[in-house]
Amino acid sequence: MEKISKNILNQVITPREPESYKGNYGKVLIIAGSTQFGGAAIMCSSAAIHSGAGLVTVATTPEKFTAINVKIPEAMTIDYHDKKALLTAIINNQVIAIGPGLGTSNIAKGLVKAVLNNTKTDQTVILDASALTIIAEEKIPLQTTANIILTPHQGEWQRLSNLAITEQIELNNQTNLHELNPDALLVLKKHQSEIYYHDQASKITVGNPGMATGGMGDTLTGIIAGFVGQFGFSLETVQAALFLHSEIGDKLNEKNYVVLPSSIIEKIPKYMAKFSSRDK
Numbered sequence: 001m002e003k004i005s006k007n008i009l010n011q012v013i014t015p016r017e018p019e020s021y022k023g024n025y026g027k028v029l030i031i032a033g034s035t036q037f038g039g040a041a042i043m044c045s046s047a048a049i050h051s052g053a054g055l056v057t058v059a060t061t062p063e064k065f066t067a068i069n070v071k072i073p074e075a076m077t078i079d080y081h082d083k084k085a086l087l088t089a090i091i092n093n094q095v096i097a098i099g100p101g102l103g104t105s106n107i108a109k110g111l112v113k114a115v116l117n118n119t120k121t122d123q124t125v126i127l128d129a130s131a132l133t134i135i136a137e138e139k140i141p142l143q144t145t146a147n148i149i150l151t152p153h154q155g156e157w158q159r160l161s162n163l164a165i166t167e168q169i170e171l172n173n174q175t176n177l178h179e180l181n182p183d184a185l186l187v188l189k190k191h192q193s194e195i196y197y198h199d200q201a202s203k204i205t206v207g208n209p210g211m212a213t214g215g216m217g218d219t220l221t222g223i224i225a226g227f228v229g230q231f232g233f234s235l236e237t238v239q240a241a242l243f244l245h246s247e248i249g250d251k252l253n254e255k256n257y258v259v260l261p262s263s264i265i266e267k268i269p270k271y272m273a274k275f276s277s278r279d280k
């Protein structure tokens with residue numbers, strides 16, 4: 001399997017054009033959070049904003065609005081119980097990430113269906129965490145014509161693919177992904193996470209067990225959303241997002257026994273500046 005090299009960061013992260021504005025860097029909708037899991041919505045949206053997404057809206061439960069507004073004033077909020085506002089947001093955003101901290105309530109199930117039924121070819125849908133559990137449990141087909149990115153950990157991939165963790169080898173992962181949707185991109189999260197897209201398989205060799213902290217995947221989802229919003233959907237864009245997350249994780253782990261998702265988020269803009277410079 002191909003190893004993703006650090007070069008991917010220089011390749012994907014380009015300097016910004018002076019004549020540009022927030023609308024050029026992606027409108028991202030993050031449908032996340034619930035009574036139990038407010039932090040997931042915060043980490044995911046904060047990661048998207050720190051990764052450079054131009055405009056981020058969080059669709060969540062109103063009880064979390066204040067926490068989000070205080071922690072990330074750059075993010076806008078909408079109530080995901082408000083069907084009309086939600087549909088408008090689904091239609092108006094180029095990138096939609098759904099799942100972190102969403103839980104598996106009937107409301108959450110309706111949200112997943114709303115996204116899959118109302119997105120189109122020029123959009124990207126990132127399905128993570130609870131959204132993946134819902135799709136597996138409810139056997140919801142991945143029928144949208146939008147670009148699809150699935151970001152399961154091994155337990156979520158087991159639910160989706162019916163592959164036990166020991167059976168999650170390249171050929172099986174490839175076959176099962178194509179059965180779910182032949183054009184979907186899979187980020188299989190583990191030590192040395194893997195990416196599958198069409199007939200290509202690649203993996204990172206950065207990342208460390210200090211990163212085994214709740215919220216680390218929610219953070220990755222936000223980085224992927226921010227990158228796709230700015231740099232467009234492609235295998236390389238997702239490879240760069242995955243690499244950056246673990247590259248920062250490794251740097252922090254040199255001096256920190258555990259690596260907090262929030263510490264990674266804080267470092268993203270500095271690292272992006274480093275890799276975007278023209279004289280790399």
Ligand SMILES: NC(=O)C1=CN([C@@H]2O[C@H](COP(=O)(O)OP(=O)(O)OC[C@H]3O[C@@H](n4cnc5c(N)ncnc54)[C@H](OP(=O)(O)O)[C@@H]3O)[C@@H](O)[C@H]2O)[C@@H](O)CC1
Nearest residue numbers: 037038039040099100101102103129130153154155214215
């Ligand atoms: N602060 C917040 O708001 C946070 C909110 N969060 C939100 O919580 C929701 C539930 O998500 P979740 O991932 O925590 O639980 P779930 O979907 O039940 O999966 C776990 C099952 O899979 C298995 N498993 C096997 N391999 C595995 C692997 N490599 N990595 C992980 N698990 C692995 C595992 O096996 P076990 O540990 O039992 O051996 C267990 O059976 C979701 O919405 C998420 O966004 C979290 O992000 C935390 C911070």
Ligand SMILES: Nc1ncnc2c1ncn2[C@@H]1O[C@H](COP(=O)(O)OP(=O)(O)O)[C@@H](O)[C@H]1O
Nearest residue numbers: 153189190191207208209212214215216217218
């Ligand atoms: N031992 C490890 N080595 C490298 N990366 C790890 C390790 N443990 C966890 N990670 C990374 O942390 C993230 C965990 O994702 P996930 O389980 O979805 O977290 P959460 O749902 O709590 O946000 C993934 O990106 C995974 O690759």
Ligand SMILES: [Mg+2]
Nearest residue numbers: 129153217218
């Ligand atoms: Mg997760």
